[in-house]
Amino acid sequence: MSDAGISIRVNGERREVPSGQTVSGLLETVGLAGRPVVVERNGAALFPREFPVTRLEEGDRVEIVMVVAGG
Incomplete structure (x- = not known):
């Protein structure tokens, strides 16, 4: 990886x-x-303020x- 970036996995990719x-x-x-989402980083859920x-x-x-409302 070059100095310009890093490699991560997002939803397995x-x-x-x-x-x-x-x-x-x-x-x-x-x-x-700005969308309603839940984000986990390395297995720990993050608050949106983070x-x-x-x-x-x-x-x-x-x-x-994605958080989807249902009924």
Whole structure:
């Protein structure tokens, strides 16, 4: 991996992201910014307030799940 980016797994698929990328930035990249989602990083759920300050690191495993209301 070059100095310009890191390798992570998002929903089981390998993805290259810029070094220093936050969870908020990742959500923007995948088109889910501002959407109701649950995000897990390395098995730990994150609060939405943590998205902008949580920086992704090489080898992180991120799961993003859309929240869907039902009845």
